[in-house]
Every structure is written in structure tokens, then in C-alpha cells.
Amino acid sequence: MKFEHGLEQVSPDARSVVTVGTFDGVHQGHQAVLQFLMSRARERNGVSTVLSFDPHPREVLRGEPVPLLTTIEERAELLAELGIERFIVLPFTPALAAMPARRFVEEILVQRIGLQAICVGYDHTFGRNREGNVALLQQLGPQYGFAVDVIPPQVVDDRTVSSTLIRTLLVRDGAVRQAAALLGRPYMLQATVVRGDGRGRILGFPTANLHPVHPRKLIPRNGVYAVRVWLSGTTTPRDGMMNIGMRPTFAGERRTLEVHVLDFEGDLYGQRIRVDFIERLRDERRFPSVEALREQLFRDRQRCMEVLRASV
DSSP states (O other), X not given: OEEEESGGGOOOOTTEEEEESOOTTOOHHHHHHHHHHHHHHHHTTOEEEEEEEESOHHHHHTOOOOOBSSOHHHHHHHHHHHTOOEEEEEEOOHHHHTSOHHHIIIIIIIIIIOOSEEEEETTOOBSGGGOBOHHHHHHHHHHHTOEEEXXXXXXXXXXXXXXXXHHHIIIIIOXXXXXXXXXTSXXXXXXXXXXXXXHHXXXXXXXXXXXXXXXXXXOOOSEEEEEEEEOTTOSSOEEEEEEEEOOGGGTOOSOEXXXXXXXXXXXXXXXXXXXXXXXXXXXOOOOSSHHHHHHHHHHHHHHHHHHHHHTO
């Protein structure tokens, strides 16, 4: 897959069949658009092209941070796995946000990227004050020689799939299994293993303390999770149990991310690993003693193994 970041790296290709959007999550709804895009590109002997933005447009338009379901790096990997041929990322700046929709089509889509067709979701908007929409694209298509295809909303379990819904499920409920159904895969976190205080080893459950690779990566609700862990340089995941939270039994003062890799001995410090969330086991809570916590961890481990065996 060809990856172009910033307008200076973009070279026009009139064969392009383009879709435009943030595509955070590359979820089931996005995948329907992307599958249609690739089908249209094959029919037209074109190049399937995804145009995305970084940072998330809402951060610029509303001045609020947006927890990311996928980093740009993860998005690129997922798009390549799906078979997308070209991925363009433009910095979303105040100047780009203020660009009139018609000018965006003329200068960015037609002149800079080049396109013979565009595929967008039914509710797609773009340009200054979100003034651009499907109707404008259909109006400009004949003038600039590109076709417009509209994809209807995608529904899973009677819910319209959206990145906002998935974020809500993860942050509010820790509902990683429901989120996975909408994503089409487990929610994943890439992180670097950093040194902790060693309490897990004292408890008999040594943990790898994690620092997310991207500062705005979404972290699910505090609690204990059954996970699969992809260690650096491996092609098969290992079973794991993860705790997200404040470690209240030890009067913790900051949120920590710790993963216990089942039946593993070794030093993971400095490794970059990936954690796939399979199921939420329970809330984090304060125990009356360290021994009570240890007993609960053994129960958690047993439940974790049952969940992971059942999810193969």
C-alpha cells in the first residue's frame, strides 16, 4: 500500500477511486464503505484510495481531545490488510477546516489527488461549516468528470455502527466484547513495557506495566480484563489478564495499565507489545487485605482462562 502523509507527498493519480473520512476504528461500517470502494476500483481499473486526517477533526473544530480507537499507524496496517492500495493522510488544520467545500473538491480531490470516482457514506459532510455533502458531490461530479457512489448506514445487532458508539461502549462500560462485534475484531492497545514497583511479582502475579504508544489512545474503563498479548517478534498471541485502574488496595494515586501474561517467565522491559481485549471480568475494587486481593486474583485467573478457551 502506498502511504502519503501531507500534501507535499501527494502526487495526482487520475485512476484514483477515493473515499474520504477519519476512519478511526476501521469498524464494520467503515469496512462496508472500503469493500465497496475496492469493488468500484476493480470495476474501473482504478486505485482504491482512502483520504484521512490527523489529528481528529473534532480536536480542531471543537478544541476537545478525542480518544483514538486507532492511531494512524494502526489505521494504515488495517487498511493494508483489507487490500486498500493508497492511503493519504492530511494534517487537519484550522486552514483546512475553513476551506469551502467546493474548493476542497476542486483543489484537493480533483487537482491534488486526482479521482475518477468517490464513494462516501450516506451522511458524509465536509468543508467549511460542514457545508459539503452528497448533493454537492453529485452536482460537481459531471463538471469534473467523477462518479459518486453513496453507501447506506451499516447496522450490527440493531445498532448503526459508529466510532462514537464504540468509544462510549469502551469508556463508559468497558464493554469490549460488544465493541469487538462492531469493530469486527478485538479492540487493541499497543504499548511499551516500562518498569513498575514490582508488587505484582510479590503477589505471585508478575505484571508488565504498560505505557501506550500514542498519548491519545483510548483506554477502556477501569477494571480487570481477559486479554491476548502479542509479544514483540512473535506470531502467536499469549493469554493474559489485564488490570486498568488506580490499584486502590495499595492506595494508588495514578492510573496504571498492567498485564499478567499467563504461564510466562521473562523480562519484557522495553518491548513494544499489543494487547487485544477479549472480555471484561469485573470492576476494580479495594480489598481489605493483600491476601484477599491475592485470593481474588487466583479466581480472576481461572475465569480468564475459561473465557479465553471459549473464545478461540
